[in-house]
Amino acid sequence: MPTSICILLLAMASTAMARPIDLIVIHATGGPGCRDDRLWHAPGGTLESNVRHFANHPDISYHYLIGRDGETVAGVAESEVAHHVRGHNRNSIGIELVNDGNGKDPFPPAQINALMGLLDRLLLRYRLTPDRIRGHSELDRSAFECGGKRYKRKIDPGGEYPGSTGNFPWKRIRESLR
Template identity: 80%
Template sequence: MLALIPGAGASARPIDLIVIHATGGPGCKHGRLWHAPGGTLESNLRHFATHPNIGYHYLIGRDGETVAGTPETQVAFHARGRNSSSIGIELVNDGNGKDPFPPAQINALIDLLARLLHRYDLTPDRILGHSEVDRRAFVCGKKRYKLKIDPGGEYPGSSGNFPWKRVREALR
């Protein structure tokens, strides 16, 4: 189910990239590597509503429910340095490379991506993970870690689990 926001649709701004995110992510607590859980669709909607400095164009729950956020005609602050010409899609997921991406969520993502690729005349190679466009890092316990590993990249104890192959093959 897609909840549309008035004004969503074809954009007057040039779109050349779609960035996939996960709502969870790594951090440091008391000198130890920690990973924030991805939460639920509802908890993420509340989070974004109270944090106007971050945004998304679409948020997809584990059950495939898709909610539109910032209209595509406007910039959503989701990927530092890439916001002005991209669409940001958040997936409710821990993003730790272990939390599974349910089939309903990936099917909804593929459907949305197919529409966006067509709308903006893009090819599947213009879909990237947040980890590919944000190279920032942080230090925790005297070790350096990548800040953005989403949507489901490598993380200590995991080799990553986002189904890039399935997504890209479905969009050919």
């Protein structure tokens, strides 16, 4: 078979295997839980501790992980499914931000600038509009019980939580991406 036909067949095969991306999901590495019947919040850790955590838990994954200093680490290739949000993994890109995700822990400017640069590239690559960027909490409505009360299981990237009104800079990010 001529080389040009082989190259064409390979190109067609890779296009046929490409998965459609129509959603970008932003997460925080920390989150709420229940310990001894008391509400608590797992800390967000560091970039390095999160890389280790994900490596030790292959049932959860990300496409990108952004540290507080803006350092960005690639995880699962964009062409592959990362397991980061139930029901939306096949059609989305998952971005984890190192943050407690409790609505109080600040998102440093370097981290937000790195996120905005990455989002800009992803929106262009997948021909998406900023309204296709969502927080994990918008997509996962599950809850848990603790101390006789029900709490939302996912509030990330930095949503409302007891004692906080949320602090993720959605307005700034969406305005920068128009």
